[in-house]
Amino acid sequence: MKIELLQQPDSTIARVTLNTGEEIVAEAGAMVAMSGYLQASTTLRQGKGGGIFGGLKRMIGGESLFLSVFRSPTPENTLFLAPKMLGDMLHYKMGASGLVVQAGSYLASTSDVNIDLGFQGFKSLFSGESIFWLDMGGHGDVLLSSFGAIYEVPVKGEYIVDTGHIVAFEKTLKFEITKPPGSWLSAFLGGEGLVCRFKGNGRLFCQTHNAPAFGQAVGSRLPPR
């Protein structure tokens, strides 16, 4: 399987070339175009987070209920995948550590990557924001998307990130949800809300823009529904 990112950084689209028997899983609706010989199916992914309850969990979390699976019966079939919003993509190779991904940033993964829904670590404190998290393990490739550009922060020691800007982070990082440094009052007035404080060594991926903030900036000026 070959994964290429084209037209970076604003209008990034992924071209996946699949060989006989290879399979890739993508967020439902991510398919832009594909060779007519590819077999497509939707799935409620089996496994820990799969089955009907996994599917329900996904629906409650606001994510598409289904994942699409593309399978190539013949060699050299191409598939184009793109996220919904303007922005960049990241090709991450799963290693030993596992990855926690903001659900809206997940685009696709190869079939040996496990996707578990509703990462529990953030459960309580993120309730104010309607995002949920995917706990990914196994081996293979993961495609992540962002609203705006993606930048990597190699964390050694400690780092603080606004929760709305996290795309994904490696599970070797410990984290806690906390107020930004300084007084509660300035945190509140500054609109920063809660931040995530990462500790340890690992890679952290952030996006330059926050989709809900963009939605509020534009949507509030549109005529009422």
Added chain:
Amino acid sequence: MPQHSVKPSAVVYLRGSKRGRRREWNKKETDKVLITYSLFIVNSQLSTINCQLPTLNHQLPTATYQLSTYMPSNISYTIEHSPSYAQLKLKIPANKTVLVEASGMAAMDSHITLKSKVKGGLMKGLTRMLTGESLFISEFTAPERSGTLYISPGLPGDIQHYHLKGNSLMLQSSAFVASSSTVDLDSKFQGLKGFFSGESLFFMKATGEGDIWFNSYGAILEIPVNGSYIVDTGYIVAFEDTLKYNVEAMGGLSWTNLRTGILGGEGLVCRFSGEGKLWIQSRNLFHLINFLNPFRPTKNNGSSE
């Protein structure tokens, strides 16, 4: 990966963040690219190549650039700021006329004249309105001496050039940017085929001889179809009419009952078959509209949705 041959000394347009740089592509550099990077498509000429290009110019960051091999054009043009903010700059030869989508003009030499007209008579204009295009098309003429015209499409995205040689090109209804005056534009009513999807699947048919430019939301990618190819209906930009097409709900992709957006998202696809070129866009405007919809304020008169 099949081996491709590239025409030596082809004139290559480098597009991407380097903003339409034009450079001579000599054999030596071609070889370097072929050795170091795998090339996409290419049937020796008149085609688009996508490849990683850091070796062509060491100052360029590692990113993907689109190369278009030289395509004959009667009007000299440059496409700048592609793929995200593409703008078309045309040099209209003396006493020649170009057709431009209504309100597409951004800037021009002051001696260029503009005439707005219902192209091809009222009936054709009305069909064009049905397709979501404007009733009018602007005609820009450069009397006596040549002039420069800048054209900006309404949406941020890419622009692609195509040279018609008596064949026809099908365009997604709002994709038209500009064309030579010798190109004939006709809205093709798709009948039931078009109404199948909730989105309007109208195509504009461009025929004749001359140049045409079309635009997209997001980047444009060229796919050489040989056999069968499937495209989500919201991502089609243009295709050569040697390709047959059929709209279908794809078994594995359909989630009609679960549609959440106000537009699109039905999992309807267009199946192309035969041999010809197809252009797709890397983003779909409907997704942005659907994303913004929940952020609109709600009416306070009790009817909550």
